[in-house]
Amino acid sequence: MKAAVLEQFGSPLTVETVPDPVLGTGEVVVDVVAAGVLPYAAEVFRGERQYLLTLPVTPGSGAVGRVRTVGPDATRLRVGDWVLCDPTIRSRDDALAPDITLQGLSARGQGGLRLQEHFGQGSFAEQLLVPTENAFPLGAIESADAGQWCALPLLLVPYGGLLAAGLRAGQTVLISGATGNFGSAAVEVALAMGAGRVIAPGRNEKMLAELERRFGARVRTVPLSGDEDTDRERMGGTASDPIDVVLDLLPPSAGTTPVRAAAMAVRESGTVVLMGGVGMLGGSDLGLPYPWIMRNNITIRGQWMYPREANTQLIRLAQRGLLDLRHFDITTFDLDDADAALAHAATDGGRFSLTVIRPTTPG
Structure with a gap:
């Protein structure tokens, strides 16, 4: 061959x-x-x-x-x-x-x-x-549609993160890195899973506007300033409802500041899933404060890839039209x-x- x-x-x-x-x-x-x-x-x-x-x-x-x-x-x-x-x-x-x-x-x-x-x-x-x-x-x-179905391996990655977070229908989820490849895919997956609102922060304002155009009012975008405290306040204010889940998908080239700003925007008893590449090429540790994690009952977990059964579940979402591969x-x-x-x-x-x-x- x-x-x-x-x-x-x-x-x-x-x-x-x-x-x-x-x-x-x-x-x-x-x-x-x-x-x-x-x-x-x-x-x-x-x-x-x-x-x-x-x-x-x-x-x-x-x-x-x-x-x-x-x-x-x-x-x-x-x-x-x-x-x-x-x-x-x-x-x-x-x-x-x-x-x-x-x-x-x-x-x-x-x-x-x-x-x-x-x-x-x-x-x-x-x-x-x-x-x-x-x-x-x-x-x-159809053979002509085989390329469209190649979106599934991409979508499976954020799906694994959202499953790990236990995302439920109606909840508010913040996607850290929403303007990137996996992050923008995560916005679509979260909506297909029934998220009531998706908060999408990022520096690429053109892509932020594209997310709003594609997915409508359930997506709320947040242009990042680079100042951690300012960005955290913007994320919380844009959400209007408490943020139940934060999923980080930022790449290795990103620093820890936007990750920390997003993670600490989660509500009391909320869940933060770390799935990106920050730190893989060196640099500072994330440095989330121990007292904040403990006193606010925050769940923080890492997730690499996805469980095997996620394949079947995601295929069904696509087959039933809840996940539109035509995007x-x-x-x-x-x-x-x-x-x-x-x-x-x-x-x-x-x-x-x-x-x-x-x-x-x-x-």
């Missing part, structure tokens, strides 16, 4: 003929029809984000495609079924704290690197090998143009714009 290969960090992707994946028990091989390209993928493949990724590798995190072959443990998947391939692969030998690798992107620790030895090859290829439990049926979809504009590239797709995603991807590689056309 054909696949794009990263030989070393900083080198261009080369499209090569590589061996077809070999099916084993507990696995599924999928013909990849569409694979999304993350806006920061080029940073990862240049080595700038210092992700754990064993080279050489076929990159690509997540895909939509059709089942090619299934193992003996699959009792409902059939050859030809449309599926979402979840890139979050978990080891099966520790139910409480499984090791995790993000297929074709990164790993968490040495256990994740061991998973990469078998499941490390990603979706910028004609075929993809995934664990059986990572292939989620989509039902009957995303799609730009498509052939597999032979994988490097051009990376460049396009870096400059034009994100914020309701998806860059997609289409390695195969289903029969």
Whole structure:
């Protein structure tokens, strides 16, 4: 099969003929029809984000495609079924704290690197090998719409954070980093989950206006000044109701000031979920005050990615029309143009714009 290969960090992707994946028990091989390209993928493949990724590798995190072959443990998947391939692969030998690798992107620790030895090859290829439990049926979809369904791996990340927060219908949620790629997706997901109001702070006033235009009165935007106390007061005043949940999705390039301003805008007995990349490249610690956390009964938790069942739940939200994938504009590239797709995603991807590689056309 054909696949794009990263030989070393900083080198261009080369499209090569590589061996077809070999099916084993507990696995599924999928013909990849569409694979999304993350806006920061080029940073990862240049080595700038210092992700754990064993080279050489076929990159690509997540895909939509059709089942090619299934193992003996699959009792409902059939050859030809449309599926979402979840890139979050978990080891099966520790139910409480499984090791995790993000297929074709990164790993968490040495256990994740061991998973990469078998499941490390990603979706910028004609075929993809995934664990059986990572292939989620989509039902009957049109081939032309496969790129649209590539929005799901992006939307799953903030969905995992909002599930961790226990967001309930009617509550007010503040999305820290709302003008970014994951943050703007989080606004849509929160509304689909029934949030009564979404507070969207950010510095990009054009994107703030776009969020209001797309989603209407349930979204309240807050232009950030950079002064922590001022911004916290603005967030609380804009909300009008107490802020029940804060979800932080700011990237590694952001400082701690906007994170702290947003977190401390949460109400007494509220929940703060930290899911972004602040501090990953060095810098100051967040420094939330102990007395404030304790006396106000604040719940603070970290969340990396999402639980497995989130895939099925989010697919249902999209199938029922509560989550509208048509918000995303799609730009498509052939597999032979994988490097051009990376460049396009870096400059034009994100914020309701998806860059997609289409390695195969289903029969």
